[in-house]
Amino acid sequence: MFSSDKNIETIAQLVEQLKQYGGLKLEMLKLDATEKTVKIISALILGFVLLLIVCAVAICASFAVAYALADMLDSVALGFLCVAAFYLLLLIIVYVRKKAWIERPLVKFLATILLEDV
Secondary structure (H helix, E strand, C coil), X not given: CCCCHHHHHHHHHHHHHHHXXXXXHHHHHHHHHHHHHHHHHHHXXXXXXXXXXXXXXXXXXXXXXXXXXXXXXXXXXXXXXXXXXXXXXXXXXXXXXXXXXXXXXXXXXXXXXXXXXX
8 A cells, every 4th residue: 555666666776775885885894904904014024124134234233343342352252242231231121111112102003004094
């Protein structure tokens, strides 16, 4: 009595539009997740490459400083021991400050990437 062919057709069109909207929304979520994943992976790769370069420079500089100290102290062992002590001190400082220097910036970086709007 209340239904007519026009009402049924309108409801069918509405259902089809909702299916299409849901599919597009799912596709947008997939693309957003892919974009965020790529950003995180590229940041990790960049960080790894920079870490390798910094390590290579630090090793060369450490040898140079150790041998320079060895000339001043007349002992190669003492020169290398001084450099090792410096790195031990640096390790302790970084460990004590890890929350402020490593954890918080990393959380902010990941939150920025993961929570940004499309």
